Amino acid sequence: MSELLTTPPEQLAEQLRKIAVFSDLPQEDLLWFVSRCQELRIAPGDIMMCEGDKPEFMIIMLEGEIRARAERGPADGPVFTMNSGEVSGMLPFSRLKIVSVTGRAVVPSHYLAFHVSHFEEMFHRLPELVRRLVGLLADRVRNVTRQEQQHEKLAALGKLSAGLAHELNNPSAAARRSAAALRDCLARLRSAARSTTIGPEDCATLAQAEEEIRLSLKPAQFKDEFARVDREEAIQTWLESHNVAEPWKLAPYLAEANLTDPNLARFAAVAGASVGPELTRFATLLEMDRIAEELENSSARISDLIKAIKEYSYMDQGPVQEVDIERGIETTLTIMYHKLKRGITVTRHFAPDLPKVMASGSELNQVWTNLIDNAADAMNGNGNLTIRTARENDFVLVEIADNGSGIPADVQSRIFDPFFTTKGVGKGTGLGLDVVNRIIKNVGGQISVKSVPGETRFQVRIPIQPVK
Template identity: 40%
Template structure:
């Protein structure tokens, strides 16, 4: 078993330059604790009263996120955790568990004042450790914040892409089925005896419906009623599979008047074959339009991602259209907006000047503010986004009628790690990031809030 004396402490890099008499004071004033594997050195919420120096073994520190503890960092032999001089830490933010048999030297906070007089050298070393720890923790939490935001955006984007992609798969499968039936229908068409004038007249009716957009403009009840009427009419004309054709005709805006006109053009001959061909053409047209609309939707989403992520562009400041970034962010968060049925009002000024800025950073601003508003809103709530010129500034307003920010929190919401969200729902860095980005743009942000009306106002200088 190791002997934890001054000589042992001097072998640790963190204490190498500390005078012997100071280490003797540290040993005399501190207590040595032995931890078994799995035993907690501290738990979340526990008062932080000790500085801990690991003499042997390893402590794994985990932070709570979404109700579960996730590994954050390991503290090994010669490393320090817990409270440090001048730190404002009051309670443990996570838990520290011994991975293996571990020995720690623990100094209570009541000796910190004496430590400043006994060993300024050790205090200086500890302040350096605290500075590094804050920097590393901040960097880690900022990365976590970005990953959380990315997770939300990717989940929403996957949902948005899935709908048009699934529609394309369904439509293409149906189109293939129709295509496979073309040879048989072509055989029936070739056996018909129709004049060129009859073909032209039927085509006029067909393309009139296609040019109208294949819309029936009827309510569901009215369309069902029309479908029944068409089915009865087709049965009277002894048209094969009339009930299948009736659904296509009703959906495409073909009515009884059109059918009677076609019957008259054909003089009652080949009616079944011609109507089957018309229905086949209408279905093909509808499926192609569906595939085209789905492809356009996917293309629009991809373009929104490119605009949002600032792909294929430099990282320098450039003249930027704020509306473009806000709209692409709305597209990225559309899934969350639809999930809560949130109404979005866009009151954008016309012909606004461009702002000199970093597009990627500005998109982080819109994401954090809009995402926070969505979280604060009840289902069916309202989000208002407005832009206008005021003097030498371009003002952007993000307003929601959600629960509001507590009065006691208003002065702290831009502080790092301060959050009003439940544990695991936020890191407390979102608005801190927003504030830093605004400062980076020589811009200002202020907030007013009460239940039912929270307003963030952002002012960008026009240059």
């Protein structure tokens, strides 16, 4: 708990002189300021301020360190630090109404608390100090905004990374399964090669029969699992009647390959006593064809994602380049596929021969990411996302529309303000659209929104040539 102490005012004044905003003030002004302060010391772990409280004091840290964060919010929220020699808390002209963080001492800390009820007197007596404190307030706003924006970028990167990890995991897991299945296939082929007794004179006839059977095969289509089991049992019975060893192992492979009874009969007529190992070899080769196709699809998916990541970040390119807007949107959709694939239908209305724009491609991709992510959230993962592009005089228009819940009319004018969000607690920082707005303004563009329940349209206009 805090303990109110008494230190000689002259000594406290000397300590204040070590802080920049107080360093050259007259001694009598410093003594007046100290006389209006409470002097407090707190131990490590003690609370200086609680979120939800009304801010009533300006804090001057003489010694120690305080760390503050929103303990009722997300665990990964930003942490603010106050060290010795810093002035914080309620500063003159601050609009702070509620303390949004809880501050705890990290080490034994010693500070002065100046109550807001003395501000008016300070305005008249110490105008130079007030001017400096206002400068501190402006610096604090910039620093907090920068930290929140960095946190927003990291949170967005975290979401993208998680989604990409999930999308990469599926094809990579399929590739691992295929590799394991190939090992099993190779083991079966070696076993079949050791077991067959077919002679060289019958190889050509068997090869011709295999090729004809392979070309006639169609993918197996069982109406349900019972139909599959029935077919496997029928093949197993056929294998048993031809004295094939371990028919229960071979039957599932032949059923999956969709060999018919006439196919089996023809095979047996050529292979004779080696029908078991030869059928094993044939079914295994067919399975290896299927596995090779799966590996090709998996590796292509991984390659496409890696290409999309490179294009999304404009890796190895300068800060400003010719940007293909539609390609950037497609790349963003690929990156965000994890969030759209379950219930969102994407409709594209892309203009033919859309001109490229001179801008930062990676920053424009941040714009599309934020707008598409917000649209997906507004539709709760289920709805229609429409993206339209067009040329309007010297601008490229990009319109991103959704059929979600819409933005209430009374807050539409505030959605681009920093820290304003319509999302629930812990679901948004209110910086996504602020980032979008700043990026668009930096390239000399415009952004607007029209929204009613069931239809929200964000329109982004980007100059084709950079604004000088």
